Amino acid sequence: MWWCVGVGLWMRFPSQGVAQPVLEHQEVTEHHAPWEPGKRVVIRHSYGAIRLRAVEEGTTVSVRAHHQLAGMTRQAIQAYLHAFRINVQAFDDRVEVVTIRPTGEHKLLNQTTVDLDVVVPAEVLVDLSTRFGDLDVQGVGELKATAPFGAISVRSVAGNVTLEGKHGKVQIHDVRGDVRVTHSLGDVEVTRVEGSLVARNQFAQIRAQGIRGRAVVENRSGPITLVNLSGGAEVTCQHAQVAVSRVTGDLQVTNRDESVAVADVQGTVVVVNANGPVKARDINGDLKVDSRFGTVEVSQVRGKLTVEHSNGELSVRNVKGPAVLTNSHGLVQVDGVEGDCRIRNEFGAVTVRMVLGRLDVLNAWGLVQADLPPGGVRPAGSAKPAALAAPKNGETEATPEDAPAWYLETNHNNVILGVPSGTGCTLSVEANSGLIDAQFPLMKQRVGSKEAAHGDVQGGGMKVDVKVDLGMAQIQKRPAGSTGRQRK
Secondary structure (H helix, E strand, O other): OOEEEEEEEEEEEOOOOOOOOEEEEEEEEEEEEEOOOOOEEEEEOOEOOEEEEEEOOOOEEEEEEEEEEEEOOHHHHHHHHHHOEEEEEEOOOEEEEEEEOOOOOOOOEEEEEEEEEEEEEOOOEEEEEOOEOOEEEEOOOEEEEEEEEOOEEEEEEOOOEEEEEEEOOEEEEEEOOOEEEEOOEOOEEEEEEOOOEEEEOOOOOEEEEEEOOOEEEEOOOOOEEEEEEOOOEEEEOOOOOEEEEEEEOOEEEEEOOOOEEEEEEEOOEEEEEEEOOEEEEEEOOOEEEEEEEOOEEEEEEOOOEEEEOOEOOEEEEEEOOOEEEEOOEOOEEEEEEOOOEEEEEOOOOEEEEEEOOOEEEEEOOOOEEEEOOOOOOOOOOOOOOHHHOOOOOOOOOOOOOOOOOEEEEEEOOOEEEEEEOOOOEEEEEEEEOOEEEEOOOOEEEEEOOEEEEEEEEOOOOEEEEEEEEOOEEEEEEEOOOOOOOOOO
């Protein structure tokens, strides 16, 4: 059973650029069909906006159609209206709302828009598709919608939401189920989702906030901004900025040609970036960064830090666990690692302050400057960490008893070791084709181009080995409690 009513209004306006005036016709028709629990609502529309609302304890699907037509003759408009159909019909498993447009070109018509206001019961699943026109949905039980040309707004959905769009902005707010969005040429904004989120876009931004489930977000050439994620996230981008903050759960970010910023994560973080700066801070878990071109800045990590970098400055501050750092063409700065620290560089300086665990630095063509922390580090006889276990330059594997707590080596440059007042160490220095300049008394020996020195500094303590090829080894005094740089 279904029924409809309608009322129309005719208007005549002067046309621009043609001899014949333009007629405009507006008409409103109403269509209804009964609904029973368990049935879904299927809407198929073509030209015009859809406004969809849900009402509690509803038993009817109601459609209010706003016809807006413009043309050269009344006969052309009437013929179109006579052929146009809106079918609202109940079937065994669904209620269908289908608009059927007349075939043909309709050359005498300038506008043939039909906007739909649809009211459905609150708990219903709606399967909707339209070709041209905006979509505005509120309060339904579940939504599957395709709207390629028009803005999409979805609010207060009790179940899942699945959207496919193309042109126009997408806004989704307050969904109790999962959300899946596939879009290409408009911004996507999602807030307050109780379930998971899968969002894909190509040439516009994605912004999401307040996602309780896991978020999987992909974009090609638009920025990604994610905030307040309770189920972790997997983020993939190619040519735009990525910013993710306040995450509970594991986070993986992959980018290609722009910056990545990650902050306040309770879980393991993996960042892979090819061309662009990386910033990561406040990570309560392990952090791994794989970067090629651009600066890398890391601070406040409460797990293990691993950085594999190639071209650009690497800055590390305040790491509670161990750190393994690799760079090739750029400065490496370390200020505060409570665990063991391993650093490899090739064409850039390495500066180290406040490493409280074992330290292993190997630089190929750059300066190495490191200051012992006031009070020293863990005892020299403690077990050798896995991060420092690899032998160097064909040496045999050292045993835990004879392994140095700190090992500093460079080629074609200098090593500067700073020793604060009151901090002792047992020092061994070797310079091949270079010099040793020590501000502490050491036993020195020179054989040919090789100079060696050893001794207990300020009463002895942790074992420190320094090796230089084609450069100078400088052992400098530091004031008590000092961790700052001194003269080179």
